[in-house]
Amino acid sequence: MAARPIHRLYLPGAIVAAIIVVALAAPLLPLADPVKMEVPARLALPSLGHVLGQDEYGRDVLSRIIWGARASLAVAFISAMSAGVIGTALGLIGGYARGFLEILTVRSMEAIVCFPPILLALLVVTLMGPGVATLVIALTILYAPGYTRVAFAATLATRGLDYVTAQHALGAGPVRILARTILPNVAPPLLVQFSLTVAAAMVLESGLSFLGLGVVPPAPSWGLMIRGARSTMEQAPWLLLWPCLALTGTILTFNQLCDRLRDVLDPRAGSAGAGWLRRAAARVWPDASLPAPSLLRVEGLTVEIATPTARIRPVRDMSLSLAPGETLALVGESGSGKTLTGLALLGLLPPTMEIIAGRVLYVDRTGRARDLAHVPETEMRRLRGDEIAMVFQDPGSNLNPVHRVGDQVAEVIRAHRDLPRAGAAAQAVALLKDVGLPDPEQRSRAYPHELSGGQRQRAMIAAAIANGPRLLIADEPTTALDVTIQAQILDLLAAFKAKSDMGLIFVTHNLAVVAEIADRVCVMYAGEIVEEGPVAEVFARPRHPYTAALIASAPEGADAELAAIPGTVPLPDALPAGCTFAPRCACAAEPCHTTKPGFAEVGPGRSSRCFRWKGVA
Amino acid sequence: MFSYALARIAVALGLIWAVVTLVFLIIHFVPGDPAELLLSQGGVAPDPAAVAELREKLGLDRPILTQYLSHVGGLLKGDLGSSLLDDHSVAEDITLRLPRTLELILAASLIAVLFGLPLGTLAALRPGSAIDRVLAGAAGLGLSIPVFVVGTIAILVFAQKLRWVPAGGFVPFSRDPLRHLILLLMPAGAIAVGLGAVVFRMTRSSVLEVLARDYVRAAHAKGLSPSRIVLHHVLRNALIPVVTVLALHAGSLLGGTVLVEFVFNWPGLSGYLVRAVEQRDYPEVVGIVLVISIAFVVINLLVDLLYAVIDPRVRHG
Numbered sequence: 001m002a003a004r005p006i007h008r009l010y011l012p013g014a015i016v017a018a019i020i021v022v023a024l025a026a027p028l029l030p031l032a033d034p035v036k037m038e039v040p041a042r043l044a045l046p047s048l049g050h051v052l053g054q055d056e057y058g059r060d061v062l063s064r065i066i067w068g069a070r071a072s073l074a075v076a077f078i079s080a081m082s083a084g085v086i087g088t089a090l091g092l093i094g095g096y097a098r099g100f101l102e103i104l105t106v107r108s109m110e111a112i113v114c115f116p117p118i119l120l121a122l123l124v125v126t127l128m129g130p131g132v133a134t135l136v137i138a139l140t141i142l143y144a145p146g147y148t149r150v151a152f153a154a155t156l157a158t159r160g161l162d163y164v165t166a167q168h169a170l171g172a173g174p175v176r177i178l179a180r181t182i183l184p185n186v187a188p189p190l191l192v193q194f195s196l197t198v199a200a201a202m203v204l205e206s207g208l209s210f211l212g213l214g215v216v217p218p219a220p221s222w223g224l225m226i227r228g229a230r231s232t233m234e235q236a237p238w239l240l241l242w243p244c245l246a247l248t249g250t251i252l253t254f255n256q257l258c259d260r261l262r263d264v265l266d267p268r269a270g271s272a273g274a275g276w277l278r279r280a281a282a283r284v285w286p287d288a289s290l291p292a293p294s295l296l297r298v299e300g301l302t303v304e305i306a307t308p309t310a311r312i313r314p315v316r317d318m319s320l321s322l323a324p325g326e327t328l329a330l331v332g333e334s335g336s337g338k339t340l341t342g343l344a345l346l347g348l349l350p351p352t353m354e355i356i357a358g359r360v361l362y363v364d365r366t367g368r369a370r371d372l373a374h375v376p377e378t379e380m381r382r383l384r385g386d387e388i389a390m391v392f393q394d395p396g397s398n399l400n401p402v403h404r405v406g407d408q409v410a411e412v413i414r415a416h417r418d419l420p421r422a423g424a425a426a427q428a429v430a431l432l433k434d435v436g437l438p439d440p441e442q443r444s445r446a447y448p449h450e451l452s453g454g455q456r457q458r459a460m461i462a463a464a465i466a467n468g469p470r471l472l473i474a475d476e477p478t479t480a481l482d483v484t485i486q487a488q489i490l491d492l493l494a495a496f497k498a499k500s501d502m503g504l505i506f507v508t509h510n511l512a513v514v515a516e517i518a519d520r521v522c523v524m525y526a527g528e529i530v531e532e533g534p535v536a537e538v539f540a541r542p543r544h545p546y547t548a549a550l551i552a553s554a555p556e557g558a559d560a561e562l563a564a565i566p567g568t569v570p571l572p573d574a575l576p577a578g579c580t581f582a583p584r585c586a587c588a589a590e591p592c593h594t595t596k597p598g599f600a601e602v603g604p605g606r607s608s609r610c611f612r613w614k615g616v617a
Numbered sequence: 618m619f620s621y622a623l624a625r626i627a628v629a630l631g632l633i634w635a636v637v638t639l640v641f642l643i644i645h646f647v648p649g650d651p652a653e654l655l656l657s658q659g660g661v662a663p664d665p666a667a668v669a670e671l672r673e674k675l676g677l678d679r680p681i682l683t684q685y686l687s688h689v690g691g692l693l694k695g696d697l698g699s700s701l702l703d704d705h706s707v708a709e710d711i712t713l714r715l716p717r718t719l720e721l722i723l724a725a726s727l728i729a730v731l732f733g734l735p736l737g738t739l740a741a742l743r744p745g746s747a748i749d750r751v752l753a754g755a756a757g758l759g760l761s762i763p764v765f766v767v768g769t770i771a772i773l774v775f776a777q778k779l780r781w782v783p784a785g786g787f788v789p790f791s792r793d794p795l796r797h798l799i800l801l802l803m804p805a806g807a808i809a810v811g812l813g814a815v816v817f818r819m820t821r822s823s824v825l826e827v828l829a830r831d832y833v834r835a836a837h838a839k840g841l842s843p844s845r846i847v848l849h850h851v852l853r854n855a856l857i858p859v860v861t862v863l864a865l866h867a868g869s870l871l872g873g874t875v876l877v878e879f880v881f882n883w884p885g886l887s888g889y890l891v892r893a894v895e896q897r898d899y900p901e902v903v904g905i906v907l908v909i910s911i912a913f914v915v916i917n918l919l920v921d922l923l924y925a926v927i928d929p930r931v932r933h934g
Contacts, residue, residue, distance in 0.1 A: 118875055118876075119871070122890060123906055199761075210876065233777070244769070244770065248763070255757060255760060259757075385839035397832065399832060400835075411841065415842070449929070
């Protein structure tokens with residue numbers, strides 16, 4: 001998130017301030033009398049004495065515009081203010097006291113919202129007759145519920161917080177707590193509500209005046225001026241132009257101010273979204289001369305996050321290889337870059353991230369080798385879900401809530417095979433049966449929320465293996481599940497792998513899972529692979545101090561003593577100059593703090609990123 | 618699904634009862650006697666005999682509970698009383714005019730969705746691009762320009778200067794369908810400017826939010842085409858908040874077409890309301906307010922039910 005765009009408030013803020021100042025200063029300005037008629041000069045064109053011309057009664061248009069601003073702004077501000085005071089008070093009381101008072105304050109306000117706004121205003125006008133006072137009362141009633149809702153929600157969110165409870169314990173009375181503790185916290189959303197209300201009140205005021213039910217003639221008001229100009233617009237269209245411009249321009253400025261105020265006060269709003277679809281066609285490299293690895297070979301993969309201030313590289317110099325039928329575990333703490341690595345292989349990095357170096361060589365079904373880091377998006381799409389599939393961590397959020405489970409399995413088949421709908425549906429049911437979903441015919445018609453967590457993950461796996469992939473990337477597929485279900489899912493993956501020569505990259509932070517499922521393991525730390533080798537050998541004799549510490553800290557039995565690794569993982573924008581693990585390393589020596597160790601072979605099939613690997617116990 | 622619908626309907630009926638009671642109470646507890654208020658024009662004190670006569674005619678001399686019961690009883694029979702001025706049945710006048718206003722709102726919503734939905738999606742797929750910024754600017758203007766300004770300028774340009782369409786009026790569909798639709802176009806279009814801007818903004822932010830969801834990434838991982846991902850996975854989910862906002866706005870338009878009906882001389886319910894307000898015709902005002910509020914509640918009920926169709930999770934919630 002970039003800095004809060006406070007400077008974006010300046011322009012609309014300045015215009016609003018200027019409008020307010022001109023309106024306030026109207027009596028002091030050398031203006032013609034806004035209600036003085038001069039019938040012979042009706043519809044006169046702009047002249048020196050009347051810069052914007054004269055209206056259908058010969059009154060000065062400029063003067064009426066400025067005095068009209070005064071009327072509009074006065075009504076809008078006074079009603080927004082009084083609605084704010086009343087509405088906020090009711091919301092605070094209702095949110096703080098709850099119970100009966102909540103019904104009396106908050107729920108009764110909600111009843112008002114049941115009426116369309118202009119209807120309610122008209123009802124008030126019927127009862128009280130047109131005029132400025134009526135307008136203010138109508139708008140106050142109309143806009144108070146908005147404040148009540150905001151204040152109520154904010155109070156509810158605030159009242160449970162520790163410091164409010166603490167005030168209570170210290171013996172502060174409810175009024176004191178509301179005024180001193182809660183009100184300052186709910187002020188920002190109320191400020192936004194205020195500017196919203198002013199703009200809305202101006203729209204409504206001008207509308208009612210336009211209907212002849214608001215400001216009473218001959219007093220000037222923009223709504224009234226438009227009403228008047230309507231009757232002569234064929235002869236004098238410019239008379240329509242001025243009040244329309246003034247009204248629309250003022251409302252537009254207020255709305256702008258309001259939008260930007262919201263951006264400043266609530267930085268989360270408007271920053272959401274990741275344009276997955278924006279991934280443009282990547283640079284294409286000739287792929288004919290690539291050396292053929294067995295299934296996958298990643299060389300020096302580096303991922304960078306584009307930020308205006310710093311270059312952050314959450315994955316650096318990542319190299320690994322995988323043979324058909326082999327299982328490779330990627331192990332590391334949260335934030336070590338293992339999930340990003342998986343996404344990078346599939347070309348699914350968020351749009352803020354980019355592969356800036358390295359190659360991802362993959363041999364497809366036809367035996368052709370390609371660099372996945374540089375194939376065009378359309379070609380990558382043909383591979384995804386077909387040859388290369390991915391199972392994600394949380395099956396709950398990775399299944400689309402509004403589509404049936406069976407359809408979500410069938411669509412991956414139809415995306416890559418030319419198959420009729422019914423055929424794909426039948427295959428989906430068969431797949432759901434394969435992954436051990438009970439009653440697959442009926443379950444395929446269920447929605448994701450009707451399945452248990454384990455059943456959802458089985459469905460995700462069914463979709464992933466639907467087209468018989470050659471490479472499956474499983475990103476912590478068991479983390480969100482119960483322990484017993486975890487074991488079942490692991491068995492399922494192992495059973496499927498036994499039936500095919502699929503390569504599996506298994507991302508996890510659980511060493512017990514690694515020992516159970518993987519042939520080889522890559523240990524990641526702060527965006528780098530620090531050690532790689534066959535699982536049994538690495539576990540028996542680690543060649544990197546981080547691996548050793550990780551194994552020591554894993555709970556193995558009831559009597560095992562947990563050894564926590566001292567210190568914290570360095571942030572990706574503040575990496576140490578030397579070895580990334582050096583600040584936490586027990587056996588770090590002089591070169592470790594100043595020179596980066598390379599990823600070097602330390603035995604047959606084993607590599608480590610450590611100067612002192614020989615000394616690791 | 619059935620029990621869900623039943624529960625929603627029960628809540629809606631409760632709300633309607635609350636609205637009926639609230640309107641009754643407002644009329645009766647507002648300071649000042651309605652009959653007196655009604656007869657006083659321009660600050661002149663009314664003739665006491667006339668006030669007494671009107672009180673009797675309106676039944677204001679009876680105890681409040683009796684009045685309330687006969688009011689509700691009349692409503693149940695579809696009786697909204699008759700106009701004080703011309704003795705027309707209020708229920709009949711409303712039956713004649715309500716469909717015209719509903720038609721206007723429906724046409725405006727259709728136009729708003731037709732433009733707002735695809736453009737909002739387009740802007741969300743290219744956030745920060747030139748297209749996005751131009752569309753956002755246009756939507757900001759659309760939201761800021763009051764509907765009667767749009768309407769008046771549209772008449773000036775399209776009816777008076779270019780002479781493409783008539784300046785306003787109404788012809789029943791049964792008499793001349795084509796002319797009916799032509800006359801509908803301008804008022805519906807004027808409403809659609811603001812409504813379309815609302816739909817655009819809502820769609821844009823909703824699509825942006827859904828695009829960042831895990832299941833969209835999962836859909837990409839399946840190798841689905843971008844068009845299938847947007848149409849099938851993103852829009853279906855993004856529509857949920859858009860439908861709510863659109864329905865809320867369409868609901869508040871029930872009374873909010875006042876200005877457009879006035880500008881284009883469209884003989885709908887709202888224009889009738891303005892006349893009733895100007896003349897302080899109590900039975901008319903109460904009748905229209907009730908009908909509109911009930912229609913508002915019904916629209917909200919329909920939205921709730923529509924939700925259950927779009928989002929399967931709601932049916933069980």
